[in-house]
Amino acid sequence: MTALSELEARAEAAGFALQLFDRLPDVVFFLKDTAGRYVAVNETLVHRLGLSGKADLLGRTTRDLFPAPLGERYLAQDLGVCRSGREISDLLELHLYPNHQEGWCVTTKVPVRGRDGGVIGLAGTSRDVHSPASGSRSLQDLAGAVRHIQEHYDRPLRVEALAAMARLSPYRLTRRIRLLFGLTPAQLIIKTRVDAARRLLREGEDPIGQIAVACGYCDQSAFTRQFKAAVGLTPAQYRERRGPP
Numbered sequence: 001m002t003a004l005s006e007l008e009a010r011a012e013a014a015g016f017a018l019q020l021f022d023r024l025p026d027v028v029f030f031l032k033d034t035a036g037r038y039v040a041v042n043e044t045l046v047h048r049l050g051l052s053g054k055a056d057l058l059g060r061t062t063r064d065l066f067p068a069p070l071g072e073r074y075l076a077q078d079l080g081v082c083r084s085g086r087e088i089s090d091l092l093e094l095h096l097y098p099n100h101q102e103g104w105c106v107t108t109k110v111p112v113r114g115r116d117g118g119v120i121g122l123a124g125t126s127r128d129v130h131s132p133a134s135g136s137r138s139l140q141d142l143a144g145a146v147r148h149i150q151e152h153y154d155r156p157l158r159v160e161a162l163a164a165m166a167r168l169s170p171y172r173l174t175r176r177i178r179l180l181f182g183l184t185p186a187q188l189i190i191k192t193r194v195d196a197a198r199r200l201l202r203e204g205e206d207p208i209g210q211i212a213v214a215c216g217y218c219d220q221s222a223f224t225r226q227f228k229a230a231v232g233l234t235p236a237q238y239r240e241r242r243g244p245p
Helices: 003-013 015-022 043-048 070-084 137-141 143-151 159-165 170-181 185-203 208-214 220-231 235-241
Strands: 027-033 038-041 088-096 102-113 119-128
Touching: 003 015, 003 027, 003 038, 003 119, 015 027, 015 043, 027 043, 070 088, 070 102, 070 119, 088 119, 088 185, 088 220, 143 159, 143 185, 159 170, 159 185, 170 185, 185 208, 185 220, 185 235, 208 220, 208 235, 220 235
Parallel strands: none
Antiparallel strands: 027 038, 027 119, 088 102, 102 119
16 A cells, blocks of 8 residues: 555545534644645635635645745745654744735644555644734733733733733643643744734835844844744735735
C-alpha cells in the first residue's frame, strides 16, 4: 500500500468524524499528503475558499488556491511538518481567504504516520478566535488588564504586570484569558497590536516605521517579522493588497 492510498484509507475510515467537522462553522479541517495536496477537507474550508464543493480542493495545494505569497507560505509550512515530523501547535495566524474574508485563527498541524512509522501526510485544524460578549462576567473580572492591553498596546506589556492589575497570579491570568479568548496573554497582545497595525495600514499613509512604533515595536524590522509571522504578508504587501484608495 502506498503512502497516499494508506492516507486515503485513513480518511475513509474516519468518515463519521469528517461529517462532524462539516458541522463546525468556526473550525477548518484538512488532511494532506506529503506533497501538501488536500486529501480531505470540511465544508467550512470549501465555503471560505469560495468553491462549489470538496472536489474542487482535492489533489490541489494551497499554492493553487491562495494568492501569492500566502499560498507558498502555507505550503512551505505543510512540507516542513511532513519533512521534520514535528507538529505546529496553537499558532496564531490571520487567514486571508480568496473570498476576501479575514479572520484570526489558532492553527494546529500534526504529522500522520503510517504503519511503518514514517510520515504519510498531515492533519490540521484552524479554529476561529472570537471575542467574548461584552457582558461576560469573566470579562468583567479581567476588564482592567484586558482594557490595558487594548489601550496601551504601544507600550511594553508584561504578563506579570497585567496579572497584578487583575489581582491574579500569572498562571491564573493565563488560564482565564485562554478560557475567555482561546488565546494566551502573549497571543492576545500580538493580536491587539497586529489588528491596530492592519487598521493603520488600511486607512492611512503613515510610514511603516511610524506604524511600528505606534503599535509597540522598538524598530521596523521587529514589527515586520511579527506581522509577517501572523499575517503571512509583510506590512508593505498588506498595504498593497487593499488596492487604490
